Structure formats: structure tokens, C-alpha cells
Amino acid sequence: MLGQILIYVAFGLSVLSGFFYIIAKDKQSFLKLGRIAYYGVTATMLAISMYLLSNILSHNFQMTYVWEYSSTTLPLNLLISTFYAGQQGSFLLWGLTLTLIGFFLIPYLKERNYEYVTMGIFVLVIAFILLILIFKSPFEFVWQTYADQNVEVGFMPKEGRGLNPILQNYWINIHPPILFLGYSAMTIPYIFAISGLLKKDYRKWIRLALPWTLFASAILGLGLMLGGLWAYETLGWGGFWAWDPVENSSLIPWLTAVTLVHTMYIHQKTGGLIKTNFVLAFLTFLFVLYATFLTRSGVLGDTSVHSFVSPGPIIYKLLLIFMILFLLLAVITLFVRLNKIKSPEINFKVSSKEFIVSLGVIALLLVTFIVLFGTSWPIITDIIGITKSTVEVKWYNQLNLPLAVLMMVFSSLALYFSWNRTDLSKIIKKIVIGVTAGVILTLISIIMGVNQFSYLILVFSVGFSIYVNMEFVVKNIRKDKKLLGGFLSHIGLALLLLGALASGAYSESIQVRMKNGQYAEFKGYRIEHNGKERVELDKHDREKYEYNIDIIKDNDTTRVHPVAFWSEFNDMESPFFEPGVKMTPFKDIYIAMALTPHYDVKPVALKKQLSAPVSLDTTYKMKMLDFLMLDMQKGPMNENNEPKEFMNIGVLVRLSNDKGFIKEDTLFAEMNMKTMGNEPVWYDLDTTNIQIGFMQIMPDKENLANSGALFMFKEKGGVLSMPEEMLILEISDKPFINLVWIGTILIVGGFFVSLFKYMTPKQLKNTLRTDNLAENN
Amino acid sequence: MNKKYIFGGLIILTFIALAMFSFQDNTTEFVTIAEAKASNENVQVYGHWLKDKETNYNPEKNEFEFFMEDESGNTFKVLHSGAKPNNFEIAAKVVVKGHYENDIFISNQILTKCPSKYEGTIEELQES
Structure with a gap:
């Protein structure tokens, strides 16, 4: 209450x-x-x-x-x-x-x-x-x-x-709160923009909202990065980004916020792009609402690896109303004031810095559009009434690659341009070293085996971008720290893209099966399975095992611990897995695990009226007919009125071979009432040397009458081979994955640097003073 | 016309065109089992696992086989190249991606959906 x-x-x-x-x-x-x-x-x-x-x-x-x-x-x-x-x-x-x-x-x-x-x-x-x-x-x-x-x-x-055991990890304490803080901060540009329109202030709001937009970009960026790390390190997705709808829907507002930071910056310097700033400020928040709608309304239910709960029609409608109302508020206020917004006649010249930055902005907007369109496609198909379909991951990669090149080239070139007008002939001289850096990096990657043209272009622009931005970091570190954040973020972007290319397109993998004590070879590494240890013994709701996987090269051994986690959460029906990762500066060895029992002789599980071939001689077939539970019908207590420890049970089977029906007979076993396991009375199959044992009842929880029986086979006089656990390991290398993390840290760090530069008391006072001046005018 | 618009517009148009042209090859349709059988294209099918039919993982070939049924009651056998996915047993629904060939659906990706486990049921409430 x-x-x-x-x-x-x-x-x-x-x-x-x-x-x-x-x-x-x-x-x-x-x-x-x-x-x-x-x-x-x-x-x-x-x-x-x-x-x-x-x-x-x-x-x-x-x-x-x-x-x-x-x-x-x-x-x-x-x-x-x-x-x-x-x-x-x-x-x-x-x-x-x-x-x-x-x-x-x-x-x-x-x-x-x-x-x-x-x-x-x-x-x-x-x-x-x-x-x-x-x-x-x-x-x-x-x-x-x-x-x-x-x-x-x-x-x-x-x-x-x-x-959910998948979520039982320290990441859940970090990632969602930061993501939500980022989402929330994305509201701020919107409210400033609406307020600006209603108050007929078309400029000041931009300056006021800029630090908050930087803050929002920094925090949501951090949230996205941590999500990627979580997926890679613990969830075992094998990568840091999968273009999954849930990931995409939080990327979209971040992309518009980052675009907004750039257009706000252009506005500060030139006084232009007022309407663009309004629209981007609106979109950023509207995309947060859209992301919530996508992930919380169940519309993408079938298309994501994330699980969604259908929240019921009320939430669906509320979120839809929420979105439409805030869209209408933005559209109407902008429409009403549109004619009153007087942009100064800012005719960006082709040779101006603002023009080059604008081209970068266009590339960013195209990335946003592609992600938005791809993510929304299943909904679009529903609305226009064609067969529902989803977009493949490679579509995003194909289209974003050239856009990434454009972003890097424009963001670097822009640094050599001056506001308003630039002497183009001087630029050519200035970019020589940068281009050389790009060429050198390209040559190195050719030697390392990169041979696809589009990848080489990407590598070139990475080299160019890193050099140019470094040059400006060095130039400005003493003089003008204001722009340092931007340079750092741009270096980060270049490193991230290089890392994504190397770890994504040049990852090799093998799939191997291993019993305890076995090993596999992978690219000069020897990977050994040296048993497992049960952990978290004090917790009774789970069986959690850490496997000892040794990754050996030369004389260096690293032990990683992929995890199998059996939990009562899903009635221990199947385990949840965590990968084992050996991290080194230049590449990671990534081991994703699955389990399967291994039998030398395959057991047969049958439900009533189903049949299967006999494992050691497949010319014979057996069909399960019914259970015989005579002992059980006498009640669960023995003569001394104590619970029975053992009970005799039987299963009626029909045996046949390729010549036809042989006979119907009952296979008996003594069932241990504690373990529910059977001690079978071994049954000779026809004239062969094969024996059949009734090992276990396989209860069907939903319908007990539909339960099945498990049979195993051995040779007469031989021993029964017990099942062994077999690991299925997907072993892959992730070259230069660390560049992804370093890159994202730099991108996010760059936003924080800009933010703190902006938020120093001196800067704040300046904003205040100029604001007052503006008002007095 | 101003040079800058030509330049910016060119980038935008090129990419929109690129996106549209590559779109068709990069989408996978959701179809029913009947439609999947009739087509040899790459499709995805939404349905559930038939527990009573043969379900088998072959570790030598690293292949996972099971039978699947869709809403209209049609069934087919799925051969998935890879291990049995996590949560397969408790998944209320599965989505398989691949194509139909020689009476078998050859799948290269399985998504498992576990809605029932993420929202409590009355039975569980009373058990606890």
C-alpha cells in the first residue's frame, strides 16, 4: 500500500x-x-x-x-x-x-x-x-x-x-545504472530546445545545453562500452558488439547526441546550424523513448538474443502515447517558431572548417540512419504488411565501413582548415606527414596479411587520423586545452575501428572436443583440459564448476577458468556458461564452452510406443510398450512400515530385427528410491552377445503417464562403460581486441575531458557573463 | 547551385542508394514451415521444439538435430551445425535461421526464447 x-x-x-x-x-x-x-x-x-x-x-x-x-x-x-x-x-x-x-x-x-x-x-x-x-x-x-x-x-x-544466472555477475551492478543515467541525461538537450523555442531564444539554449550533452554522451558511451565488455568477458558472445536490436537501440540516441555535440560546436563558432541543433536535440530524446519502446514493449520479441517480457497492452500503449506526445510537442513548437528563427546568412564555403565538420556530421547521421532503419525493419515490415524479416549483421558492417572512413578523414582534415575560409594549397603541404603515416600503417597491415581493398582503406584512414590528431594534441596541450577532448575521442574512434576490424575480420577459430586430460592444438598453442573444481559450495541452489583449461605456448602456461553453472533457476536442466579468456597485449585467446555427455556405447531413451535400434547391433530394434510397477502398487512402505529403499520395476519391450518380430519381454531392474537409479537385471538380446539394461525412468514432469525409460547396452561379461563428460570448446583468437577497449576508453574519456574543460569555474563565469550581456542586448 | 550542397548531397544519395541496393541480400524473412519447405532461400522460422521426437547431438560432426513444429502444426527436422544452444530445454520458442534442403532444415543459427521463465507462473508461486 x-x-x-x-x-x-x-x-x-x-x-x-x-x-x-x-x-x-x-x-x-x-x-x-x-x-x-x-x-x-x-x-x-x-x-x-x-x-x-x-x-x-x-x-x-x-x-x-x-x-x-x-x-x-x-x-x-x-x-x-x-x-x-x-x-x-x-x-x-x-x-x-x-x-x-x-x-x-x-x-x-x-x-x-x-x-x-x-x-x-x-x-x-x-x-x-x-x-x-x-x-x-x-x-x-x-x-x-x-x-x-x-x-x-x-x-x-x-x-x-x-x-537469472546469466545476470549473476558484478557487471549487473555497474552496466544498467550507468546506462539509465545516460538515458536520463539525454532528456536535457530536448528540454532546453523546447524551452528555447517557447521563449523565443534560439541560440542561448545551445550554449547552455552543450555541457549537459557532453555529459550525456560521456555517460551513455560509458554504458555502451561496459555492455560490450560484459558481453565479451562473461556472456561469451565471442565479440563486443553484435548489432543486436537491444544494443542498437541504445546506440542510436548516443549517435545523435554525439552529432549534436558537433553541430553545437559549429554553432558556437559560426552562429549557424540553429535548426539542425533543434532537430538533433529533439531526436536524441525521442530516440531514447523509441529505444525504450523497442526494448520494453515486446515488439522485437522474436528478433533479439535478449529476452523480452511482453509487458501487456497498457505499457505498450503508454509508451506509444509517451513517444507520440513528445514528438508532437517538438514538431508543433518548432513549426510555430520556424519562420522566426533567423539564421545569420551562414554560407559555409567549401574551403571552411565548418563545411568539413558538417560533412563528418553527415556521415554520422548516415550511420544513425542505417542503424535506425535496420533495427526498425521488422516493425516496418509489420506496418507496411509485407513478410516480416530481419537485417543481417553484415549489412551494418558493409555500410558502416565506408562511413567510418569518411568520419575519420573529415574529422582529421577539418583540423587543418580554418573557420570561414582556408587556403587549400597550404593544406596539401600540411597533410603530407599524415598521409605518410596512413600509408605506413597500410603497408604494415599488408605485410600482416590484410588484402581486402576496403579494409586497407580503413586502415589508411586510421593511420591518417591517429597521426593528425596526435599532432594537434601535442600542439595544443600547452596552449589551448579546450579541444583536447575532441582529439582524444577521434584517436579513440580510429583505434576502436582498427581493433574491431582486426578482432572481427581476422579472428580464427576451431571447435574441439575434449575429455578430462585431453588437449588440442591451436595456432601454436596447446590447450589442455585439466579437470574442474566445484565452486560456491556453500550455495545450495546451484552446482557451479570452474574448468581448468591450460593455454600453453613454449614454456608459458596460463590457466583460464570457463564456467558451467547449473542452477535451480531452470531446474538444473541445462547449464549456463561463461567463457575463459587469456588476455595478452596483442591478442586474446577466447575459449567458449559447451558440454555434452560422452558414451562409448550410445544409450537409448524411449517413450511409450517409440522404438529405436539397439546400439551395439543396429539390425535389432526395440520398442517400449509400458512400465510394470507391481512393487510400487503395493505402496511405498515395507512390512515394518518404513519407506522402501529399493523397489522392483519392469519395462515391457517388443524386440525385432530385420527378419521381423522376435518377442515381447519384460526387462527388470531394482530401483534405488533415493537416487532413482536402477540396478538392472541384464537381459540377453536374442542369440547375440549383447545385453540390455533398464537404467532409469525418465519422468515427464508435465504428464507422468508420458514418462520414458533409459536403456544401456554392454557385451556379455563386459563392463558397462559409464558416461564421461565431454567439453566442446570453441577456441578463437581475437587479434588486437585491446584496441577496442583502449579506443572506447579514449572516446568516452575525450567527452569527460571536454566536459571538465567546459565546467571549470572560469569557463562557467564566462558563460554567465556572456549570457548576461546577451540578455542586456 | 552551391558546391557544398552538391558535395553533401552526393554523399547522402550514394549511401542511401548503397543501403537500398544491398538491402535485399541482407535480410532474412520469417516464414512458416510450409513456406520454408517450398523455398530454397535463407529464411528464419519461428516455432517450438518437439520433445517427443528424436533429439540428438553428434559430437563428432558437431551437429545438433531436433524436430520443430510451427503454429500451424507443420513440422520439420532441423540440422543445426553447432552445439545445442544454451537454455534449449527450457525455451518456450525457438527461432532457426537457415534453408530447407533434402527434407531437412539446415540451420546455422538458433535463438532461444524463454519468456515463461522470466515471468513467474502461478504453479511456481504455490510450490515455493
């Missing part, structure tokens, strides 16, 4: 706050009221989150959400992460991060006299998320969720269902 009430209170306060902020024009008292209500929203939102967290920590399984995603066996860090393991909690986390951002946004806006309207739109976004939480509350009780099935009010399940 309390949680529900708090959500209503927060919703009410957010509407109130938004109302005051929107009507507050020139009225300080209304602004103050809006602010107070906002602090109320902040406090309530914190209370809601604390309340959910306390219910999770105290294992209150009466709440459906707590029951569905957590359990008493989870350690504290994972228990905390179940806060956002499901839909409702994710929305709450989104709302919470938004509210906290707003808390820091208010003083920034207040100081610059920009709070009116801006905060109003911001609170409106929070109100919408609260509305979703009203309809899809994390505080629902199990008897409310299952109301139609007569669950007793006050019913308390003893144990929760627990967290």
Missing part, C-alpha cells in the same frame, strides 16, 4: 511542479513553488526507491516483483541489482536517475535564469514515468497479480524465483 501511495504522491507533486514551472513567467513565487514541489518529487522518489530496496533486502516475497526477481540465496550486491532486474524496477530506476539529474540541473538553471519552462518539460517526463509506474507498479502483491487464481490474501511465498 505504502509504495503505491508514494507513487501517487510523486505523480501529483510532479504534475504540480510542472504546472508551476510552466506558468511561472516572470513570477519568482511560482518558480519557487515549482522548485519546492520538485524537491518533494525528489524526496518521494528516493522514498519509493528505498521502500522497494528495503522490501528486496528483507525478502518480502509477498510483493510479486520481489518474488519474481530475487531470492534469499543472492549475495548483497546481486540482491541490490534485482531492484532493476525487471520492467517495473527499470522504469523506477529511470525515474530516479532523472529526478537526481534534475536536482543538479536546478541550481545550474537558476543561476542562468533558465528554469522557467525548461524544468516544466523536465518534470513532465518524470510525471510520465510515474504514470507508467502507476499502471505497472513494483509494489503489487502476489494475490493481486494472481487475483483470478484465488491466491490467499497475505500469502507469503517461502522463496523467490531468483535472478
Whole structure:
């Protein structure tokens, strides 16, 4: 009840706050009221989150959400992460991060006299998320969720269902919160842009929103990078990026935000691109909403490796309304003011820096469009009514490669250009060293075996871009630190692309099978399977094994530990795997694992009325007819009224060979009631030397009558060979994968550098002063 | 006309054209089993695993075989080059990508979907 009430209170306060902020024009008292209500929203939102967290920590399984995603066996860090393991909690986390951002946004806006309207739109976004939480509350009780099935009010399940083992990893504590913080920060350019339009301020908002756009790009970029690392290091996808719809949908707003940073920068320098900035600021937020719609509404259900829960028609509709409303708000305000926006006649000359940067912007927009179109394609096919289809990964790679080349070339060339006009003849002299660097890197890669033309072009532009940006880092490190962030990010992009090319296109792999003690050879490495160790013995809901895989080259041995994790989460039916990775500076050895039992003689599992050939002599066939459970029918207790330890069971089979029917007979076994395993009475098959044993009943949980039986075979007088575990290893190398991580760190780091340069007190004062000047004018 | 528009426009048009031309070869349609049987193209099929029919992993060839049924009740045998996917047993739905050839669907990718396990069921609630 309390949680529900708090959500209503927060919703009410957010509407109130938004109302005051929107009507507050020139009225300080209304602004103050809006602010107070906002602090109320902040406090309530914190209370809601604390309340959910306390219910999770105290294992209150009466709440459906707590029951569905957590359990008493989870350690504290994972228990905390179940806060956002499901839909409702994710929305709450989104709302919470938004509210906290707003808390820091208010003083920034207040100081610059920009709070009116801006905060109003911001609170409106929070109100919408609260509305979703009203309809899809994390505080629902199990008897409310299952109301139609007569669950007793006050019913308390003893144990929760627990967290998906795939997610049981420290990454879940890091990646989602950062991603949501990034998503939330992407709201800020939008609210500044709307506010600018409504207040007929078409320029100042750009300067004010720039640091926040940098912040949003940095954080969402960090989130994307960590997602890639998670997929590579733990989830065993073999790579860091798969162009999966879920990944793509968070990449799209990041791409527009990064584009926006560039167009804002051009605007600062030239006064142009005002409308472009409006549109990009709108798109960034709208794409966040679109991403949420794609990943939370179930529309992409069949097309992603991520699992989606269908959230029900209400959330689907709410998200759709949410998206359309904010789109309409943007379109209408922009349309109304369109004629009033007076761009100075900025005729970018072909020889100007702003023109070259704009070309880079076009390349970025094309990448955005390609990712957007590819990701949305299954929905588009639904809407236009053609056969549903999905886009292959190679389409993204093919098209983005030339665009990546253009981005690198333009972003590097632009550095030699001057604003407004450049003497082109001087440029040619300046780029000679850069081009040489590109050629050298290309030659090196040819020697290393790269022979595809498009890859060589990419390598060339990487070399060019790295050299040019390095040159400018060195030039500017003393003089003008402002642009350092940009250079670093561009170097990062080049390194990322080089790493992606090398580790993606030049990864080799083999698939091998290994029993304990066996080994395989891979590119000069000897890979040995040296047993396994059970870990986390104190936890009773799982059997988790770390395998000892030794990767040996010359005299150097590295042991990696791929993991097989059997969990009660899926009734131990199949294990979850983690890869083992040997990381070295120039390449990783990546070992992805799967398991299969290995039998020297193949066992046969049969359900009633099914038949199969006999393993040691396939001219014979056996058909299972029925179970004979005479002993069991006498009851589970023996004469002394104690539970029986053993029971005789039989299975009726029909034997035949290629000459026809032989006979029907019963195979007996003594079943151990504790282990459910059988001690078979070995049955001689016809005149052969083969014996059949009835090893086990294979129960069908859904329909016991449909259970089957497992048979094994041996030679008369021989011993039964027991199954051995066989590892299936996919061993691959990932050349220069470290460039991917270094590159992404530089890209993200570059944004932070720019942000901190922008946020130094001196800079802030300057912005303030110029703002006041602008207002006085 | 201004040179800059020609230049920028050229980049945009080239890429849109490139994207469109390469699009057809790079999409995989979702079809029913009946349609998959009638076609020799690369397609993807949505359905569920038939537990009662023969399911087998061949470690020597690293091939996984099973039978699949779609919504309209048609079935076919799937031969997947690779190991049995994670979560295959508990998957409520599977999506296979590949093509149909000689009475078998040759698959190179399987996606498993486990919605039922991610949202609690009343039975589980009462068991716990």
C-alpha cells in the first residue's frame, strides 16, 4: 500500500511542479513553488526507491516483483541489482536517475535564469514515468497479480524465483545504472530546445545545453562500452558488439547526441546550424523513448538474443502515447517558431572548417540512419504488411565501413582548415606527414596479411587520423586545452575501428572436443583440459564448476577458468556458461564452452510406443510398450512400515530385427528410491552377445503417464562403460581486441575531458557573463 | 547551385542508394514451415521444439538435430551445425535461421526464447 501511495504522491507533486514551472513567467513565487514541489518529487522518489530496496533486502516475497526477481540465496550486491532486474524496477530506476539529474540541473538553471519552462518539460517526463509506474507498479502483491487464481490474501511465498544466472555477475551492478543515467541525461538537450523555442531564444539554449550533452554522451558511451565488455568477458558472445536490436537501440540516441555535440560546436563558432541543433536535440530524446519502446514493449520479441517480457497492452500503449506526445510537442513548437528563427546568412564555403565538420556530421547521421532503419525493419515490415524479416549483421558492417572512413578523414582534415575560409594549397603541404603515416600503417597491415581493398582503406584512414590528431594534441596541450577532448575521442574512434576490424575480420577459430586430460592444438598453442573444481559450495541452489583449461605456448602456461553453472533457476536442466579468456597485449585467446555427455556405447531413451535400434547391433530394434510397477502398487512402505529403499520395476519391450518380430519381454531392474537409479537385471538380446539394461525412468514432469525409460547396452561379461563428460570448446583468437577497449576508453574519456574543460569555474563565469550581456542586448 | 550542397548531397544519395541496393541480400524473412519447405532461400522460422521426437547431438560432426513444429502444426527436422544452444530445454520458442534442403532444415543459427521463465507462473508461486 505504502509504495503505491508514494507513487501517487510523486505523480501529483510532479504534475504540480510542472504546472508551476510552466506558468511561472516572470513570477519568482511560482518558480519557487515549482522548485519546492520538485524537491518533494525528489524526496518521494528516493522514498519509493528505498521502500522497494528495503522490501528486496528483507525478502518480502509477498510483493510479486520481489518474488519474481530475487531470492534469499543472492549475495548483497546481486540482491541490490534485482531492484532493476525487471520492467517495473527499470522504469523506477529511470525515474530516479532523472529526478537526481534534475536536482543538479536546478541550481545550474537558476543561476542562468533558465528554469522557467525548461524544468516544466523536465518534470513532465518524470510525471510520465510515474504514470507508467502507476499502471505497472513494483509494489503489487502476489494475490493481486494472481487475483483470478484465488491466491490467499497475505500469502507469503517461502522463496523467490531468483535472478537469472546469466545476470549473476558484478557487471549487473555497474552496466544498467550507468546506462539509465545516460538515458536520463539525454532528456536535457530536448528540454532546453523546447524551452528555447517557447521563449523565443534560439541560440542561448545551445550554449547552455552543450555541457549537459557532453555529459550525456560521456555517460551513455560509458554504458555502451561496459555492455560490450560484459558481453565479451562473461556472456561469451565471442565479440563486443553484435548489432543486436537491444544494443542498437541504445546506440542510436548516443549517435545523435554525439552529432549534436558537433553541430553545437559549429554553432558556437559560426552562429549557424540553429535548426539542425533543434532537430538533433529533439531526436536524441525521442530516440531514447523509441529505444525504450523497442526494448520494453515486446515488439522485437522474436528478433533479439535478449529476452523480452511482453509487458501487456497498457505499457505498450503508454509508451506509444509517451513517444507520440513528445514528438508532437517538438514538431508543433518548432513549426510555430520556424519562420522566426533567423539564421545569420551562414554560407559555409567549401574551403571552411565548418563545411568539413558538417560533412563528418553527415556521415554520422548516415550511420544513425542505417542503424535506425535496420533495427526498425521488422516493425516496418509489420506496418507496411509485407513478410516480416530481419537485417543481417553484415549489412551494418558493409555500410558502416565506408562511413567510418569518411568520419575519420573529415574529422582529421577539418583540423587543418580554418573557420570561414582556408587556403587549400597550404593544406596539401600540411597533410603530407599524415598521409605518410596512413600509408605506413597500410603497408604494415599488408605485410600482416590484410588484402581486402576496403579494409586497407580503413586502415589508411586510421593511420591518417591517429597521426593528425596526435599532432594537434601535442600542439595544443600547452596552449589551448579546450579541444583536447575532441582529439582524444577521434584517436579513440580510429583505434576502436582498427581493433574491431582486426578482432572481427581476422579472428580464427576451431571447435574441439575434449575429455578430462585431453588437449588440442591451436595456432601454436596447446590447450589442455585439466579437470574442474566445484565452486560456491556453500550455495545450495546451484552446482557451479570452474574448468581448468591450460593455454600453453613454449614454456608459458596460463590457466583460464570457463564456467558451467547449473542452477535451480531452470531446474538444473541445462547449464549456463561463461567463457575463459587469456588476455595478452596483442591478442586474446577466447575459449567458449559447451558440454555434452560422452558414451562409448550410445544409450537409448524411449517413450511409450517409440522404438529405436539397439546400439551395439543396429539390425535389432526395440520398442517400449509400458512400465510394470507391481512393487510400487503395493505402496511405498515395507512390512515394518518404513519407506522402501529399493523397489522392483519392469519395462515391457517388443524386440525385432530385420527378419521381423522376435518377442515381447519384460526387462527388470531394482530401483534405488533415493537416487532413482536402477540396478538392472541384464537381459540377453536374442542369440547375440549383447545385453540390455533398464537404467532409469525418465519422468515427464508435465504428464507422468508420458514418462520414458533409459536403456544401456554392454557385451556379455563386459563392463558397462559409464558416461564421461565431454567439453566442446570453441577456441578463437581475437587479434588486437585491446584496441577496442583502449579506443572506447579514449572516446568516452575525450567527452569527460571536454566536459571538465567546459565546467571549470572560469569557463562557467564566462558563460554567465556572456549570457548576461546577451540578455542586456 | 552551391558546391557544398552538391558535395553533401552526393554523399547522402550514394549511401542511401548503397543501403537500398544491398538491402535485399541482407535480410532474412520469417516464414512458416510450409513456406520454408517450398523455398530454397535463407529464411528464419519461428516455432517450438518437439520433445517427443528424436533429439540428438553428434559430437563428432558437431551437429545438433531436433524436430520443430510451427503454429500451424507443420513440422520439420532441423540440422543445426553447432552445439545445442544454451537454455534449449527450457525455451518456450525457438527461432532457426537457415534453408530447407533434402527434407531437412539446415540451420546455422538458433535463438532461444524463454519468456515463461522470466515471468513467474502461478504453479511456481504455490510450490515455493
